[in-house]
Each structure stands twice: as C-alpha cells, then as structure tokens.
Amino acid sequence: MTVVARAPGRVNLIGEHTDTTGGLVLPMAIDRRTVVEIERGGSTLHLVSDDEPDAAVVALGSSVPPAEVHPVWARYVAGVVEVLRPAVGGRGRVRTDVPIGAGLSSSAALEVAVALALGFEGTPIELARACQSAEQVASGVPCGIMDQLASAAGVEGHALLVDCHTLDVEPVQIPDGLRIVVVDSGQRRALATSEYGARRAQCEAAEAAIGPLRSATVADVERIADAVLRRRARHVVTENERVRAAVAALREGAVDELGSLLVDGHRSLRNDFEVSTAVLDELVEALCRRPGVHGARLTGAGFGGCCVALLDADAEVPDLGVRSWVVRPSAGASVVQAPT
Structure with missing residues (x-):
C-alpha cells in the first residue's frame, strides 16, 4: 500500500526564542512543502531524497541512537521511527521545495510528513508533540514545539497565535495587502x-x-x-x-x-x-x-x-x-x- 503525505515549512513572523519558556509565537505555514511517498511493508524504512546523495535507511527497532545515524538528514527520519515505533516500514521518496538549512523548518516538515506517511493518527497537537520529540532525539537540540505545530496545524490565509504553555492555537488572518x-x-x-x-x-x-x-x-x-x-x-x-x-x-x-x-x-x-x-x-x-x-x-x-x-x-x-x-x-x- 502506498501513502503520500505532505507538510509545509514555516516562517515565524514574530515571537523568537519564546517557545521554550512557554511564551507566545506567531508563525505561519508556508506554500513550500515536503512530500513523502512510502510503499509500506517490511521491517526497514528506506527513503531516497531528490536533494541528498545518500539514502536514509532505518531499521525498525534499531538500537542505534538517531543522533548517530548517517547521513545527517536520516537522523530526522530515525527520530520519527524511534518516537512512533511503527509496526511496518517501507520504501519511498522525499521531495521538497522548502529551502534546506535556511531557517524555514525543513526538518520539521520532513518529520511531520514522514510521521503521517508512516500512519500517525491523532490531532495536530499530538502530531507536533511527537515530531518535536523526534527532532530532539535526532539533533540533540532542546527545541520548542513551534516549528512542528505550525507545520501540522497551519490554516490557509492565516498566521497562528500559539501559546506554547497551553498549546492553544488561534488563527490570525493575514491582510490581502x-x-x-x-x-x-x-x-x-x-x-x-x-x-x-x-x-x-x-x-x-x-x-x-x-x-x-x-x-x-x-x-x-x-x-x-x-x-x-x-x-x-x-x-x-x-x-x-x-x-x-x-x-x-x-x-x-x-x-x-x-x-x-x-x-x-x-x-x-x-x-x-x-x-x-x-x-x-x-x-x-x-x-x-x-x-x-x-x-x-x-x-x-x-x-x-x-x-x-x-x-x-x-x-x-x-x-x-x-x-x-x-x-x-x-x-x-x-x-x-x-x-x-
């Protein structure tokens, strides 16, 4: 069975370095996305990327910490696998037009899309929490939840006012002008x-x-x-x-x-x-x-x-x-x- 999932990058309009202390942020999901297509099956997740020379190959139940996986981009895939513990792996492809390494949350978009393609079921907040944990074990960085939540919960035409303590999310319309x-x-x-x-x-x-x-x-x-x-x-x-x-x-x-x-x-x-x-x-x-x-x-x-x-x-x-x-x-x- 083939699953195709997509997740956007994000830009934070204002509210920088406030999420880790439960503060307020105002990000928005953007019209640049990562698409993950997986043919489900087997006990290994094998993904190739149009932007990376080497594949991400992650064995389900592997004892290798995600932060030690190579190539580097595969660490985020391994983080999702460790957090979700899927019963089935698969083979697939990753495509993205989110600029990589530019601060537009390409890693969060990858995590969210991989999680959905692996069968995650739950609310956007639950999805964001899972992918936040995946990023932390993959990178070793104690990141907040903003990036993953903006990608998971974005609303067309709106930014999101997020209270990072309560995780209340309120869409705020962006003016046409x-x-x-x-x-x-x-x-x-x-x-x-x-x-x-x-x-x-x-x-x-x-x-x-x-x-x-x-x-x-x-x-x-x-x-x-x-x-x-x-x-x-x-x-x-x-x-x-x-x-x-x-x-x-x-x-x-x-x-x-x-x-x-x-x-x-x-x-x-x-x-x-x-x-x-x-x-x-x-x-x-x-x-x-x-x-x-x-x-x-x-x-x-x-x-x-x-x-x-x-x-x-x-x-x-x-x-x-x-x-x-x-x-x-x-x-x-x-x-x-x-x-x-």
Whole structure:
C-alpha cells in the first residue's frame, strides 16, 4: 500500500526564542512543502531524497541512537521511527521545495510528513508533540514545539497565535495587502546548535530567579542580578509583548505598526538575546531602506539563516543579490493519498 503525505515549512513572523519558556509565537505555514511517498511493508524504512546523495535507511527497532545515524538528514527520519515505533516500514521518496538549512523548518516538515506517511493518527497537537520529540532525539537540540505545530496545524490565509504553555492555537488572518518575503542571508547557522542550548539554559536560570518568563514583567526582569541573564529574560518578556501587539496590528490592518514591531524584535534579538550577526543586521537595514518595506527581522534561531520582511502587496521584491522567496500563509500537513 502506498501513502503520500505532505507538510509545509514555516516562517515565524514574530515571537523568537519564546517557545521554550512557554511564551507566545506567531508563525505561519508556508506554500513550500515536503512530500513523502512510502510503499509500506517490511521491517526497514528506506527513503531516497531528490536533494541528498545518500539514502536514509532505518531499521525498525534499531538500537542505534538517531543522533548517530548517517547521513545527517536520516537522523530526522530515525527520530520519527524511534518516537512512533511503527509496526511496518517501507520504501519511498522525499521531495521538497522548502529551502534546506535556511531557517524555514525543513526538518520539521520532513518529520511531520514522514510521521503521517508512516500512519500517525491523532490531532495536530499530538502530531507536533511527537515530531518535536523526534527532532530532539535526532539533533540533540532542546527545541520548542513551534516549528512542528505550525507545520501540522497551519490554516490557509492565516498566521497562528500559539501559546506554547497551553498549546492553544488561534488563527490570525493575514491582510490581502501584505506581502511576506523571506530573504536568505547566505550565512549558514554554524553556531545555532550549541548556542541554542546555551540560550535555553540561560532562560531557565532566569526563571529560577524570578519565576516563569511567560508571566514576568520588565520590572521583574530588572531584579535579576546577573547582567547576561537579565538581557536574555528581557528579550523573552518584551518579545511576548510584541507578539500580542503584532496580533492587534494585524487585526487592525496597521501594517506600519507591525513592521516597527519586527524591527524592534530584531534589535532585541541582536542586543539582548545576542543571536544576530553582522550579516543579518546589514540585511535587515538594507531591506528596511527599500520602498514598500514596512519592516524586517531575522527569523529562526539566528547566527545566520534568513530574514523575514513585510512588504506592500504591489511593492517590488528587493534584489539584494541573495536568494529570496515570496511566501503565502498556507494549510497544514495532510495525507494526500491514503492506503487502499
């Protein structure tokens, strides 16, 4: 029996590095997807990819930790297998137009599509939880749930306001007059893995001092004695406030206000969370100087990767000599061909 499943990548409009402390995020699934086709059967999952020279071959019940599997992309497949424990494997193919390694959650799209193709049954939140666990065992990074949830639960034409503590999801319509562009800095995220874990540990240390950051105020943050922890906490607390303000701006059609919030968020990521780079800073500044651009910021973990920019619908996409993609808010993951 053949199963075909697809899952979108995502871009996070605002709410960066808040999900691991149960904060607010505002991602949207995008119209770039990973498609996994599997002919089910056997005790091994064997997948080839149009974008990778070597196949992912994962034996069901293998004792090899997913983080030690080769090639690297197969680790995410192995993570899904370890978490789901499917009774049957299969042979198949992976195709994607989600840019790989650009901060648009290509790994989450792969995990979600593989899980569905292997027969996962459950709610989008349950699917996201399973794939979050798969990413953690595959990468060793203590990631939050945002990427997988945006891919699993996306709504056509909407961003998703996600409370990462309660996992409440509220669709927020994107105005027709707004164009969203993702611009690749060309800088690969070499430090993202190690520094991501360090930032999460710093946020946990800040919470040990003042309590949950999701409910803290800026006044609470000022009580933190350690200057580094104080900066990390200040970013998280103010970023949660920016998410709330961004939702209000979208609902009111206040695109200038929304753009200003993105720029403020980038400054916070640069100065307080310290995950930007000179390349990303220059790219944001160059984007914001262009006609019809309301605002921009880095998106994703930082240390390279992409920026997201908000443009008028009739504005020209800036040509800055790097890759860029106009993306549209799209529906979440689905099985497009079920077993017969």
